[in-house]
Amino acid sequence: MNFITLDLEWNQPAPGCKTVHQLTTEIIQIGAVKMDEDFKIVDQFKADIRPRFYPQIKQEVQQLTGISEQQLQSGVEFPQAAQQLQRWCGQEFALITWSHEDVPVLRKNLAVYGMDDAWLPDAYDLQIIYSIQQLEKYQQTALFKAMTQMGMEPELAAHDALHDALYTAQLCSKLEMRKGIEQYEAYYKESLKGRAVATKVIEGYKAPEQAHEDDALRQFGCPDCGLPLQIEPWEKEKGVKRTAKAQCPQHGDFEIRLRLQPRRNKTLRARAALYRIEEDENA
Template sequence: MNYIVLDLEWNQCPDGKENENKKLPFEIIEIGAVKLDSNFHKISEFSELIKPCVYGEIHYKTKEVIQLNMEELNSAKTFTQVCQSFLKWCGQDYIFATWGSMDLTELQRNMKYYGLKYEFNYPLKYYDIQKVFSLFFEEAKAKRTLEYAVVYLNIKREYDFHKAIYDAYYAGKILSLIDSDFLQNNESIDYYKPPQSREDEIFIQYKRYSKYVSKAFASKEEAMSDKEVTSMKCHCCNRNLKRKIRWFSINSKIHYALGYCEEHGYMKCKIRMKKNDEDKYFVIKTIKAVNEEEGLLIRTKREDLRLKRRLKRKNKKEHPSEFNI
C-alpha cells in the first residue's frame, strides 16, 4: 500500500464570513501531494494550481500565508480538471496522510460542490501526521505547526512553507520517521460522510481505546436518548461497564462518563457531537482505559460543573435584573 501525503491551500470569502457561499466556505486553489511506497520511498509527486470560480479575490488572511496572486490562479485549470487528474494519479491501493484533519473534509466538500463522483473507502481512514507527531515524539496532544515539527526533527529546510507540494514534502519526511506499528495503531477517520444508517455505524477497536461513530439524529437530545450512543463497554473485552459516573455535559458538544470493568479497571467515556451537511447530529464516542487518578479527575470535573451551575442559579435568583435583557 502506498501513502498519499496530501496538502491543500484554499481561499475564503474576501468579504467576510457573513457573505460566504455556505456550500463552499473554503475554495481549494492548490493541490500538492507526494506518493510514497510502503517503505516511505518517494514514487512521484503531484502539484497543480486551481482557477477559482467562487471567490474572485484572495482573502487578506490567505494572502498573509500563501505566495499566490489572482493572475497566477486565473491562468490555472479548473478544480474539476485538477481533481480528476489527482485522483487518477493516486491509483488504487493507498491511504491518505495529511497534516491536520481538515484537508480530506475540504477536498470532499469541493468535490460535492462541483458534482464530482468518486467512491473513497468507507470508513475513510487516514493518518493525521500532526496528531501522530505529537503522540509519538512528545507523548502529548498539542497541535504543533508543520514548521515546528521540521525544526524539532532537524529536517533540512530545502523549501519555503505554505506551498502545497513543499508542505506535502515536509509532512512525508515527518511521516517516514514515525514507527510503522505506532502509526497503524493511531489512524484517524474522516467524518465528512458519517454513517447514514444503523447498519453503517462504525465500531473500531484500537490498541489504546475504542471508537464508535453513530448515524445521524435530528437533535442532540435524540442522540443522547439512543441506547447505543450512551452504552458503555470495556474497550478491552467489550463487556458492559459498571457505571460509576453517568453521562454529563460540559458544554453543548461534549459529554463524559466513567465506567468500571472488573478485569480491566476504569474507563473514561467521551462523546463529541458533530453536525453533518444536512444539519443533523452524529456522535463520536471513545472509550479508553484510565487509572484511578484519571477517573477521579472526571468526578472532579462533574462536581465543579455542578457547583458552577448552582452558583449561576443562585445569582439569577438573587439578581434577576442582571439576567434580563
C-alpha cells in the same frame, strides 16, 4: 500499496462576499507526494486551481501562501485538477495529512461540483501519530515546528501545498509509521484527550470587553457528571485571548480558552472551548 501525503491551500469568501453552495473554503492549490511501502518518495503532484466562486484571493491567504490571483489565472479548473489527482493516486493507496481538515475540505469541494468522492479514503492524521509518538500526548503542532523538533531543517517556503506535502512525507520517514498506522485507532482515542471536550460559540459582540464580561461564555457543565464547573475569573493571554481555570470537585481540573474573531460589520465572534487538564501537564 502506496502512501500519499496530501496538502491543500484554500481561499475563503472575501468580507461582504456571498457564500455560494455553503462553500466556505475553495481549494486553490493541491499538493501530494507518493511514497512506496517503505515510505520512500516516488512521485509528486501539484496543481494550481483557478477559483470559480471566490476569484478574489483574501489578503491573509495571499500573505500566508504567497499565491496570487495572477498565478491562479494560469491554473486549471477544480474538476480537472480533481480528476488528475484521482488518476495520479491510482487504485491502492492510503492518505496521510497533517491535521484532519484537508480531506473534508476536498470532499466538500467535490460535492459542490457534483463529483464522486468514493475514491477518496479518510486520511491518517500525521499530527496524531507524531504527537503520540514524540510528545506522548496529543498536541496541535505546526508542521514547521514538528520538523524542527525532529531535527529537520525546513528549507522550502511553508504553506505551499507541494512543499507541505513533501514535508509531511519527510516527517513520515522519521516516525514509526507502521506502528502508527497499525495502532491508529488507539492513537486516535488517546488524541481525543488533548482536544476540546465542549465548545460554545456566540456571535455579535461589539467589543472584546463585552465578550469578556459575558458570563454565558464561561459557564460549562462538567463533561463527566453534568454539574456546573467552578470557574475562576478570566486570565489575560495574548491580545484579546483569555483563559480561565475550571474545576469539578469530583472530576478534576479543566481550562476554558476564549478566542475572539472579527466578523463582517465589525462584530466579534467568540468561541469558548473547554479542555481537560491532565494532572501531569505542568510536571
